[in-house]
Amino acid sequence: MFSNMLKHSRVALMILLKEPTGKKVTEHLEVSPTRIREITLHHSAQIEGKTTTVRHMWELDSPKDQNFEPIVRLDSLIDLIELFQND
Numbered sequence: 001m002f003s004n005m006l007k008h009s010r011v012a013l014m015i016l017l018k019e020p021t022g023k024k025v026t027e028h029l030e031v032s033p034t035r036i037r038e039i040t041l042h043h044s045a046q047i048e049g050k051t052t053t054v055r056h057m058w059e060l061d062s063p064k065d066q067n068f069e070p071i072v073r074l075d076s077l078i079d080l081i082e083l084f085q086n087d
Helices: 002-007 023-029 070-084
Strands: 012-017 035-045 049-061
Touching (some): 012 070, 023 049
Antiparallel strands (some): 035 049
16 A cells, blocks of 8 residues: 555655745756646644745646656656756
8 A cells, every 4th residue: 555655646846935936946957847836834833823924835746757767757857956066
């Protein structure tokens, strides 16, 4: 069962953004994201009570889909982002 879940999982690089456009991340990695997703974070604290924060996630999916083994999908994702390794 676990191997089946792993086979159908998504392989992606995900970076939580400080600003909604992801422009700095895109420029630094020299690759465009697959998507920039809005996420809602719910917090609960004794003093402040319940709060909600909206943030954005820069996401780059592996170019290989679920028809490939997870390690192959991971390798192809690494190939995409290797560009910035020498910075």
